[in-house]
Amino acid sequence: MLNQFQNHIQLQFPFLKESKFFIAVSGGIDSMVLVDLFRKSNYKFSILHCNFQLRGEESEAETQFLRNFCRANQIYYSIRYFETEQYAKEQKLSTQLAARELRYNWFQEKLNQNNFQYLLTAHHADDNLETFLINLSRGTGLEGLTGIPAQNDYIIRPLLSFSRDEILAYAEENELFWKEDSSNASYKYLRNKIRRQIVPILKELHPTFLENFQKTQEFLNESQALIEDEVNLKYNDVVQEDENKKVISIEKLLKLQNWKTYLYHWLKPYKFTAWNDIYDLVNATSGKQIFSEEFILLKDRTSLLLFEKTDNFESYFLNEDENTLKVPLKITKSKVDNISNPSKHVIFVDEDKLSFPLEIRKWNAGDVFYPSGMQGKKKLSKFYKDEKYSLFDKENQWLLCSNNEIVWVIGKRADERFIATETTHNIIKIQLED
Structure with missing residues (x-):
């Protein structure tokens, strides 16, 4: 796997050799394998570890394990403790969403403080399959089926082309140590149910299911790229921009087949969620508005106007x-x-x-x-x-x-x-x- 990994990095992420980057490490098998692969490939990196204080002594044991590992191998590391449950309660989030928000906010902060370019995570091919099935079960568009991107801005996932079985085989062959998260065995979480109950059946039905899935995702990503190209082309025909607003011509919009799809793609970056209300806005009376957290979409006679919220009471x-x-x-x-x-x-x-x-x-x-x-x-x-x-x-x-x-x-x-x-x-x- 080491040679395959090195070739993969050289082909897909050659810039990492000269870059400053962190690896997010939980202490589990996936992240410890990722660290070992980069160590043996002679890359310089630092480690970030989050202790969410959700599993008592087990969480602390993982943190101490990682602390000892970094000291023994002379790797710079940074550890952050979070009051996750308190934060989840204050922000009215699930524990999982709270932990995600806390860790990525901290990751961004550390990148800025240290002038690092990238953060690497240990997501792999089976994670990608599980995410696909989760999104499918909840109902999603094509974008939700294209999976976890190998790179998303500053976040890079070098193991996405490798399976959980390959990672386990590498860890055992190289006699690596890691900490097993007991929550991974709990059926409390949807991902664990899919991982332990559904994916094994799919792999049993077809031995090359994971490989076939990866090929399918390649096709889906190619289709998504074509859609984005078409959406951008039509945007220039239908939408006018100035400094303060975007003006969407309703007449031109309605001439498009599947105009709702175009509208969805154009407005999605502005974090709207009430899509049926937005589609109804096209035929609504002038003055009707739909709000996102920071933007307003307004029906104005022959157009939809998109602009940022402002405080009209300022003087x-x-x-x-x-x-x-x-x-x-x-x-x-x-x-x-x-x-x-x-x-x-x-x-x-x-x-x-x-x-x-x-x-x-x-x-x-x-x-x-x-x-x-x-x-x-x-x-x-x-x-x-x-x-x-x-x-x-x-x-x-x-x-x-x-x-x-x-x-x-x-x-x-x-x-x-x-x-x-x-x-x-x-x-x-x-x-x-x-």
Whole structure:
């Protein structure tokens, strides 16, 4: 197995020879074999070990075993103890999910602290098969059937092409020591049931079942790559982007066969979960919204708008003695002697009619103003409608206000009440900078 492993690493991960990396080691057979393979291949690495304090003396015995192993072999190591059950309770997670979240957060922290590039784990081919069956049992799309990736960003899994039997044979042949996790024998966990009850039957039905499964996953991954290429091509036809939002044309979307599949792939990175509600949004009335943790998907007449959540209650202030505001927009004010070239981005106002500090805020229900060039007042909501504002545009339009009265719909229209005239004695120029 050693020669096969070395050839595999040289072919798939040649950059590891010159890289700084950690190996995540539990003390079990898989991770101890991975360590031994890299030691005998003359790679330099360090070890990370998590003690989740879930199995009492057994957990501590694993930690001490690994500590002694690293000291005996002069391998740098780092060990972290976690209050896993307390964390699971606080975060309302299962114990398994809590442990996963804790360890990967710590792994990322250690990588950053030590300027290491990669973290290696000991997942193997049988783990991949078990994950496939778990996902299949729960219901999944093609992506859930493509298995554990050999590399996912900074995480590398060098043993994915090797079976549990090969790993066991290597460990016994090389007289390695390891610690057996007693929880692996428990039928409390779905993975263990699949590992101990279902997989042996599948292998009994067909002796080369695992090898056949690996070939099938190769085909599935190739199919997934083709789908991703097609999804990306159609994205450019259907979706427009600017700095603040993505605009999905409903008309173009519905012309696609299997448009729900395209929409799923485009929106999945934004952690939406209510997929049926999202698909219904296409035919919903304007204004209906679906939320993820950080994003909003909004139906706006002929489009779906995707944008980050913002706090509409934020206000910013420009004091009388300040000439520049940088957040949320860059606005400058200055005293001038005359009016010249007013535009959507530059207004001239009567200083004597202003009350400082000036406030920059979003709109509120009931806001009215007196649009320049028009007679009388107008509801801001009506102005937005006439200007064909989308709901996204409304929520992202800033207003310049004096004593809560609108001076300027910034970048759009000034208020007639505050505009400077030829008879104004104290003229203030206010400009929206690019």
